[in-house]
Amino acid sequence: MNRGPALAVVGATGGAGAVLLQILSQHADVWGEIRLIASPRSAGRKLVVRGEETEVLPLGEEALDGADVAVFLVPEQVAAQWAPVAAAKGAVVVDTSAAFRMDPDVPLVVPEVNPHAVRLRPRGIVASPHCVTLALIVAVGALHAEYGLSGLVVSTYQAVSGAGRAGVETLRAQLSLVAGTELGTGPGDVRRAVGEDTGPFAAPVALNVVPWSGEPADGGWSSEELGLRAETRKVLGLPRLAVAATCVRVPVVTTHSVSVHATFENEVEVARAHEILATAPGVVLLDDPAAGEFPTPADAVGTDPAWVGRVRRSPDDPYALDLFVCGDNLRKGSALNAAQIAELAAGEFSG
Template sequence: MKVAVVGATGLVGSEMLTVLAARNFPVTELIPVASERSKGKEVEFKGKKYKVVTPDEAIALKPNVALFSAGGGTSTEYAPKFAAAGITVIDNSSAWRMDPTKKLVVPEVNGDVLSAEDKIIANPNCSTIQMVVVLKPLHEQYTIKRVVVSTYQSVTGTGVKAVKQLQDERAGVEGEKAYPYPIDLNVIPQIDVFQDNGYTKEEMKMIKETNKIMGDDSIRVTATTVRIPVVGGHSESINIEFENDFDLNEVRTLLAKQQGVIVIDNPANLEYPMPKDAHGKDEVFVGRIRRDESQPKALNIWVVADNLRKGAATNTIQIAEKLIEKGLL
C-alpha cells in the first residue's frame, strides 16, 4: 500500500513513521511529504531513506492513503485536493473535526461509523482521545450525565519549539520561546487562544469533540487545560457523574476489558499511571479509581497517555487499520 505522511519532518509526523513500522502497517511505498523548504530532505523508514516531496508532487504519486499532520492551514488547503484525486485522507489537525460532513473517529469508541464515502476523516484532539476511550464503557454501563476534566499536558503537544524551550530553561540557556512565560518549574493554565466565553480553544475542543465522538450531546462536559514541564504524555483528572450508580470493582473490570486501556490502580503499593510510564506506548492508562464522596453516583479517575502516540500518530494509523479491516482501503 502506498502511504503518504504529510508533515513527515515534524514531531507527530516522525512519530507516525515510528508507529507505522512498529505496527507493521502494510506499507509498500512510503511518500514523506512536507513544505517546499523541506523538499529533498531525507527521512528514514525501516532502514531505508526516502526523499521528502511537496504536497502537489505527492498527489501525482497517487498514494492509497495520506496521513496528515502538518497543521490546519495545510490540511484546509490540501486535504480536499488529495480527496479529489481519490486518496483517503486521515487528518490530525483541527481543520475538519467539527465539520458536520466529516467523521471524527477514535476506533475503539466509534470506528463503526466509517464508510466508503469518507475521503477526509478527522483525528480528534490528543486530550479528547485518551478521555473518550475511557468514557466509552462507563457510558454504556452507567450513562454519563456530566464530566469535569482538568488536564496536565506535555510540552510535546505544542511542538519542537516548546521542547527546546524547556530544555534551554533547564540548562540555563537563552533561546527561542514557544510560550509567553517560562515552562520549567512552572505550569501555564492556557493551551491555545482564549475564546469570548473565557475558555481556551483547547478546552472547547474537549467539550465539543467529546459529544461528537460519543454520539451524545446530552453529556455535559467542562474542562480546564494546563501545560506542564513534562515530555512523556498528557495526564487528566476526570470527575464523572452518572445517571445510575456503580460498583467500583465493576468499574475496574469494565476499564480493564476496554480495548486499548491498561488499569494501574494499586494505591497500597503506590502504583498509578504517570507520563514516564506512558511514554512511547499506544495504550491509555487509568488509575486512582475512587468514588467522589461529595456527590452521589460520581467517580474520580486519573488517565494518562502519550500524546504523540495514542493522542496523535497511533490513533491516525488505527483509523487506517480500521479502514483496511472494513475493506475500505
C-alpha cells in the same frame, strides 16, 4: 510483493511523522507503497520506514496522485488547503489537525470508541481528535458504554511537546537556566530570571504550571477547553453532554495527564469500573495507590495505551467516578490514532 493500498504520509519529517514511521514499521504490514511527503524545504531527505530508505517528496498535486489513503500530520492551514485535494484525487484522508474536526460532514474517530464512523465520510476526510481529547476518551468511552455518561469535569496536565518543538526547546532552556539555583522560593523570581522569552506559553513553564492552553474564546474559556468539550460530545455521540475543562500546561516533555470527574446515569461501583477498564482496548489499569502504583507521565511516555488509575467513587455522589489518566500525546494523541484510522480505511481496499 505487498499489493496493499498506497499510503501517503504528509508531514513525514515532523515529530508526529517520525512516530508514525515507527508505528508503520511495528504494526502488521497492510500497505503497498508508502510515500513520504513534506514541505519543499524538507524534500529530498531520506527516512527509513519498514526497513527501507525512502526519499521525501515535496507536497504538491503530483505527490498525492495515486494515494489510496493519505495521513496528514501538518498544521491546520496546510491541511485545510491540501486535504481536500487528496480527497478529490480519490484518497481516504486522515487529518490530525483541527481543520475538519467540527465539520458535520467529517467524522471524528477514535477506533476503540466509534470505528464504524470511518465509513461515514461524505467529504472523503476522517478527522482525528486533539491530543488532550485522545488522552481521556478511550477510558471514558469504555465507562460510558457501561454506565451512560452524563457529565465531565476535567483538569488537564499538558506536556510541552503539545506546543511542538518550540515548546520542548523552551522548557529545556528554562530548566537549564533554573538548575542549581534557589529560584522558585520568592514571588516572581522565576519570571524575572526567564524574562520575556516564554516561548509558546503565557508564562514560564519551568518550576511552574500555566493554567492556559489555546487561544481566547468566549466566556473566559480557551479554544482547547471548548475544543475538548465539543470533540468529546462528537466522538461519543452525546451532543448535549455537560463538559467543563481547565487546560493546564506543566513542565513535562511528553505525555498529557487528565484528572477526570465523570458522572453517569447509573450508579457506579469501583470494582466493576476496574473490570471494565482492565479489559478495555487501548487501556492499561494501574491502580494500587497504597503500593505507590498509579499512572505518571514518566511511566506512560513512549507507550501506546491510555494509563488509568486513582479510580474512586465520589464520596458525595454514587453516580460519579474520579480517575487519573495519562496518554502519550505523540503516540495515541496523534500518530497512533491516525495509524489506526488509516488501517481501518485500508481494510476497505482488501480483496
